[in-house]
Amino acid sequence: MRPTRLPLHALLLVALLAVQGLGAPTFAQAQLHQVPGQNSPTSKEQVPLYVPQDDKLIGRVSIPDQKLAVLIQPEGREWREWRSHTLRLAIGGLAIGMTAVLAIFFLYRGTIRIHGGKAGRLVLRFNWLDRFAHWTMAVSFLTMALTGVILTFGRPLLIPLIGHRAFTALAEFSKSIHNFVSVPFVVGLLMIMGLWLRDNIPEKADWVWIRTAGGLFSKAGGHHPEAGRFNAGQKLVFWSIVLGGIGMAATGYLMMVPFAFTGIGGMQIIHVIHGLLAAGLIAAVIGHIYIGTIGMEGAFDAMGCGVVDENWAIEHHRRWYEEQLRKGYVEGRQPAE
Amino acid sequence: MARMKFLCDAERCIECNACVTACKNEHEVPWGINRRRLVTLNDGKPGERSISMACMHCNDPPCAAVCPVDCFLQTADGVVLHSKDLCIGCGYCFYACPFGAPQYPRTTDFGSRGKMDKCTFCAGGPEPDGSVEEYQKYGANRLAEGKLPLCAEMCSTRALMGGDGAVLADIYQERSLRRGYGSGAPGWSTAYGRNDRGSPFAPGGPGTGMAGTGGA
Numbered sequence: 001m002r003p004t005r006l007p008l009h010a011l012l013l014v015a016l017l018a019v020q021g022l023g024a025p026t027f028a029q030a031q032l033h034q035v036p037g038q039n040s041p042t043s044k045e046q047v048p049l050y051v052p053q054d055d056k057l058i059g060r061v062s063i064p065d066q067k068l069a070v071l072i073q074p075e076g077r078e079w080r081e082w083r084s085h086t087l088r089l090a091i092g093g094l095a096i097g098m099t100a101v102l103a104i105f106f107l108y109r110g111t112i113r114i115h116g117g118k119a120g121r122l123v124l125r126f127n128w129l130d131r132f133a134h135w136t137m138a139v140s141f142l143t144m145a146l147t148g149v150i151l152t153f154g155r156p157l158l159i160p161l162i163g164h165r166a167f168t169a170l171a172e173f174s175k176s177i178h179n180f181v182s183v184p185f186v187v188g189l190l191m192i193m194g195l196w197l198r199d200n201i202p203e204k205a206d207w208v209w210i211r212t213a214g215g216l217f218s219k220a221g222g223h224h225p226e227a228g229r230f231n232a233g234q235k236l237v238f239w240s241i242v243l244g245g246i247g248m249a250a251t252g253y254l255m256m257v258p259f260a261f262t263g264i265g266g267m268q269i270i271h272v273i274h275g276l277l278a279a280g281l282i283a284a285v286i287g288h289i290y291i292g293t294i295g296m297e298g299a300f301d302a303m304g305c306g307v308v309d310e311n312w313a314i315e316h317h318r319r320w321y322e323e324q325l326r327k328g329y330v331e332g333r334q335p336a337e
Numbered sequence: 338m339a340r341m342k343f344l345c346d347a348e349r350c351i352e353c354n355a356c357v358t359a360c361k362n363e364h365e366v367p368w369g370i371n372r373r374r375l376v377t378l379n380d381g382k383p384g385e386r387s388i389s390m391a392c393m394h395c396n397d398p399p400c401a402a403v404c405p406v407d408c409f410l411q412t413a414d415g416v417v418l419h420s421k422d423l424c425i426g427c428g429y430c431f432y433a434c435p436f437g438a439p440q441y442p443r444t445t446d447f448g449s450r451g452k453m454d455k456c457t458f459c460a461g462g463p464e465p466d467g468s469v470e471e472y473q474k475y476g477a478n479r480l481a482e483g484k485l486p487l488c489a490e491m492c493s494t495r496a497l498m499g500g501d502g503a504v505l506a507d508i509y510q511e512r513s514l515r516r517g518y519g520s521g522a523p524g525w526s527t528a529y530g531r532n533d534r535g536s537p538f539a540p541g542g543p544g545t546g547m548a549g550t551g552g553a
Contacts, residue, residue, distance in 0.1 A: 045510070049506055049521060049522045049525055051520065053527050059377050060377045061375065061376055062354075068371060068374050070437055071378065071437075071524075076434055159406075164406070167406060168408075168425060
């Protein structure tokens with residue numbers, strides 16, 4: 001019995017395959033070969049030339065460069081709009097807007113004075129390590145901001161002045177500097193995180209500072225909400241620079257190794273994030289520089305020579321001053337107890 | 338004057354890569370640079386099509402609009418060229434280009450890019466026609482010799498055509514009418530859809546800086 005059954009099974013299998021096989025090729029053939037049909041053009045004008053292409057078209061390439069498998073990417077149009085208009089509006093608009101707001105504020109408030117006048121006794125605010133970290137970051141940030149602005153605005157603003165050849169030299173130099181200076185920036189960023197993160201953790205007292213806008217608009221008083229080493233405004237600057245700086249560094253390094261981790265769509269998004277963060281940080285740093293220099297009497301000394309006047313410390317950072325007093329960092333005063 | 342265009346008939350292309358090879362050989366294109374490439378859509382599936390793609394020499398070139406150093410120019414024939422003396426290799430044109438045409442040689446192990454390189458429509462660069470400098474930077478200038486791009490001349494099935502856009506369109510429409518079907522000219526709506534024809538410009542010319550995107 002057994003020997004006769006096996007061929008029958010095999011026969012059935014063959015028959016089944018044949019039935020499937022007969023149907024499948026005819027179906028596939030219909031799609032593989034286009035033949036003239038009812039939709040065929042009857043005149044030359046009916047043959048389409050311009051076929052709308054709104055989606056990314058991705059195929060396969062046999063060359064090593066796999067990013068070239070993208071045949072058409074209409075998203076380039078949005079990136080072009082970003083690069084040639086939106087980016088310039090964001091950076092220029094925020095920077096000029098911030099400067100205008102500060103100019104108006106300066107006219108209204110002037111330099112914020114130390115109400116009690118200078119006491120003449122100095123309190124240690126930032127030691128050499130604090131200042132080294134700050135100025136490493138500050139110099140590298142300003143260098144990158146300047147070189148970035150040269151590359152962004154150079155074509156409409158500098159080429160008409162200095163010509164194409166000189167601008168190419170400047171742009172190439174700016175590009176290299178922008179890349180290299182990112183290293184000290186990140187070193188400074190890591191240092192300030194290690195040094196100041198603990199003092200910048202938001203606390204309850206920050207609410208009071210935010211509600212009263214830090215006393216910035218109370219012209220007459222000399223009223224300052226109580227604050228520790230850093231007030232809410234300084235914490236805001238700290239976190240903007242730390243988080244923004246991390247974002248800028250991450251996107252920046254990804255752009256130095258283009259297409260290493262993402263395709264063209266990802267690279268375009270990375271560019272946009274880098275640009276938006278740059279616009280925000282440049283504006284924030286303009287505000288930071290204002291209040292640290294002409295905006296407030298005695299503020300620059302903190303980062304300039306590391307010490308502040310006792311009265312400045314009492315007015316702006318009473319809680320921190322008391323700590324410094326206990327630690328014996330106030331010149332000419334013995335630690336309590 | 339002719340408006341130079343490329344047209345790749347997807348129904349005819351057999352993915353032989355002769356256009357790619359011809360281009361590489363004619364211009365001594367460095368290793369890793371792909372001025373022209375073949376992309377296969379629906380590979381291995383019904384409806385598979387191969388398309389030969391290079392710079393399409395757009396009417397309103399996005400590369401020229403985003404270039405921070407304004408190194409692009411467009412000839413009266415609509416051919417988009419660039420100056421390697423001005424290019425800083427920033428890579429922005431690749432992000433803006435719909436066709437992935439700009440290519441960059443790698444100059445260091447840290448991934449820094451050299452001057453951009455792309456299809457010149459066999460028309461060289463801004464240097465004097467046929468000069469040694471032009472050949473070294475951009476490859477052969479066949480257009481100045483009265484010849485058309487070698488990739489298209491080399492195409493065995495006449496799928497890839499390069500030349501006066503009006504003539505190409507006419508050939509393609511005639512051909513499609515005879516065979517009864519045609520899926521359109523790949524990339525034409527993207528490259529030439531917004532303006533009717535390219536307007537010549539040089540670095541510092543229109544289409545620079547803060548000016549409008551130049552639609553329709």
